[in-house]
Amino acid sequence: MKIDKIHHIAIICSDYEKSRHFYVNLLGFSIIQETYRELRDSYKLDLLVGNGDMIELFSFPSPPSRASNPESCGLRHLAFQVKNIEETVDYLESKGISVEAVRLDELTGKLFTFFKDPDNLPMEIYQS
Structure with a gap:
């Protein structure tokens, strides 16, 4: 088996509009595609970072908070x-x-x- 590269990074946000503004307007990432998924009451925003890296920004109703401090196992x-x-x-x-x-x-x-x-x-x- 050989892995070629990281395809994308997925981020779940608590406030879609606030995070969309942050990643698109403040960090300057380009929108590849924005999709509203009615069955999940969720947005999926594909963002281009640099020359080919991609972030998927997801919104879900009431996601749990991420443990950040102290740092926890995981990403x-x-x-x-x-x-x-x-x-x-x-x-x-x-x-x-x-x-x-x-x-x-x-x-x-x-x-x-x-x-x-x-x-x-x-x-x-x-x-x-």
């Missing part, structure tokens, strides 16, 4: 590569998004930091 965070971390931090903060202090990855020598989506999902930005 830890999503990391997005950026060319200029300072410009990205300035942009996010100008949109009212709190960003942690920029740190240096002692293993790679690269700069990185974290912010959170509307449901407190940790997101990392990592300078290329």
